[in-house]
Amino acid sequence: MKLRxxxxxxxxxxxxxxxxxxKRLEEEGGxxxxxxxxxxxxPFQWETKKDRNLITFLLPHLSPGEKKVxxxxxxxEDNPKKVRIQDKGERIEVWMEDKLFTxxxxxxxxxxxxxxxxxxxxxxxxxxxxxxxxxxxxxPHHRGIWVGHGDVNGVDNWSEMKGHGYQRVIEIxxxxxxxxxxxxxxxxxxxxxxxxEILREERKMIFYYLPEGRIxxxxxxxxxSKNQVIFGDTKEAGILSVRVNPSMNAPEKGILExxxxxxxxxxxxxxxxxxxxxxxxxxxxxxGITIFDHPDNLRSPTYWHARNYGLxxxxxxxxxxxxxxxxxxxxxxxxxxxxxFRYRLYIHKGKAQEGRVKEKFLDYWxxxxxxxxx
Numbered sequence: 001m002k003l004r005x006x007x008x009x010x011x012x013x014x015x016x017x018x019x020x021x022x023k024r025l026e027e028e029g030g031x032x033x034x035x036x037x038x039x040x041x042x043p044f045q046w047e048t049k050k051d052r053n054l055i056t057f058l059l060p061h062l063s064p065g066e067k068k069v070x071x072x073x074x075x076x077e078d079n080p081k082k083v084r085i086q087d088k089g090e091r092i093e094v095w096m097e098d099k100l101f102t103x104x105x106x107x108x109x110x111x112x113x114x115x116x117x118x119x120x121x122x123x124x125x126x127x128x129x130x131x132x133x134x135x136x137x138x139x140p141h142h143r144g145i146w147v148g149h150g151d152v153n154g155v156d157n158w159s160e161m162k163g164h165g166y167q168r169v170i171e172i173x174x175x176x177x178x179x180x181x182x183x184x185x186x187x188x189x190x191x192x193x194x195x196x197e198i199l200r201e202e203r204k205m206i207f208y209y210l211p212e213g214r215i216x217x218x219x220x221x222x223x224x225s226k227n228q229v230i231f232g233d234t235k236e237a238g239i240l241s242v243r244v245n246p247s248m249n250a251p252e253k254g255i256l257e258x259x260x261x262x263x264x265x266x267x268x269x270x271x272x273x274x275x276x277x278x279x280x281x282x283x284x285x286x287x288g289i290t291i292f293d294h295p296d297n298l299r300s301p302t303y304w305h306a307r308n309y310g311l312x313x314x315x316x317x318x319x320x321x322x323x324x325x326x327x328x329x330x331x332x333x334x335x336x337x338x339x340x341f342r343y344r345l346y347i348h349k350g351k352a353q354e355g356r357v358k359e360k361f362l363d364y365w366x367x368x369x370x371x372x373x374x
Contacts, residue, residue, distance in 0.1 A: 001072040007062040033070035082209040083182035085175040112167035116144030124282040142243035151232025214347040233329040235321040238313025254280020265308040270322030294342035
């Protein structure tokens with residue numbers, strides 16, 4: 001059984017490939033891909049669903065226009081898992097090669113769930129500390145990596161000011177570990193201040209191991225069984241949001257930049273872009289976090305509510321704030337319909353150029369082609 005990979009027009013380096021293929025393998029598991037010419041072996045995972053397999057592996061290198069054929073070597077025994085997901089009850093830890101990467105907090109002590117801490121492969125904290133117990137802290141609701149919106153049927157599910165709403169995880173999250181990736185799936189009830197449900201969200205987070213960085217893929221799906229849901233026009237929203245370590249803040253220490261080359265808040269805030277990157281020094285090392293917008297997302301390329309003080313969030317709704325009066329960014333979700341957002345969060349060493357952000361974005365939007373061959 002063989003697999004052919006074609007680079008297309010771009011150079012590929014440690015490219016994450018995750019692609020559905022016509023079913024050939026009979027059960028979920030792992031194994032190796034052995035390159036026909038060199039004999040190089042790389043690990044892969046697969047998952048079976050109906051008549052297809054989801055193949056996941058890291059492609060070390062492939063030049064533009066190059067093709068490689070791999071022999072598929074299935075292993076029945078489990079390989080050591082680089083990504084381990086451990087449910088501790090009200091928090092779920094994500095470990096990579098015996099190092100804690102991040103933790104998903106979903107206890108009801110918090111207004112809404114979030115990821116914190118978030119560490120680089122070298123152990124540097126990349127997001128702001130939790131500061132809710134310290135007086136005078138600005139934006140205490142900015143916790144690690146989170147999802148929020150300040151006007152959902154008139155309810156504030158962004159801040160924690162009087163009358164704010166809540167997000168409650170209402171089912172025990174499903175978790176899965178693996179050689180290359182792990183997964184957390186949760187069902188989140190968005191509620192008003194009286195804990196009455198407004199909508200439901202299904203949040204899937206897939207955590208990928210990279211030798212030089214980390215990747216998290218988010219699929220965020222909103223729906224309502226009975227009533228329409230109005231996502232209001234407000235800048236206080238972020239379907240995916242990050243608050244970075246203050247040592248990375250722009251412009252005095254770090255740098256905020258977007259896919260068009262815009263630099264810092266003055267050139268990034270309220271602008272549309274395919275990606276946005278925040279990077280800066282953390283304990284003697286330079287690290288960055290990028291959010292990639294998926295082409296199928298509402299109003300892609302999205303607008304960015306991104307600030308020099310460390311906030312970076314994808315917000316396709318706040319058009320009257322970003323473009324001026326006369327514009328309306330609200331979105332009406334009919335009952336029994338879904339509104340789905342997908343994002344990729346990429347953690348890298350160095351500034352955007354050094355971290356190959358442009359190349360990783362192309363891997364996301366126009367990945368190499370993969371197919372079975374005889």
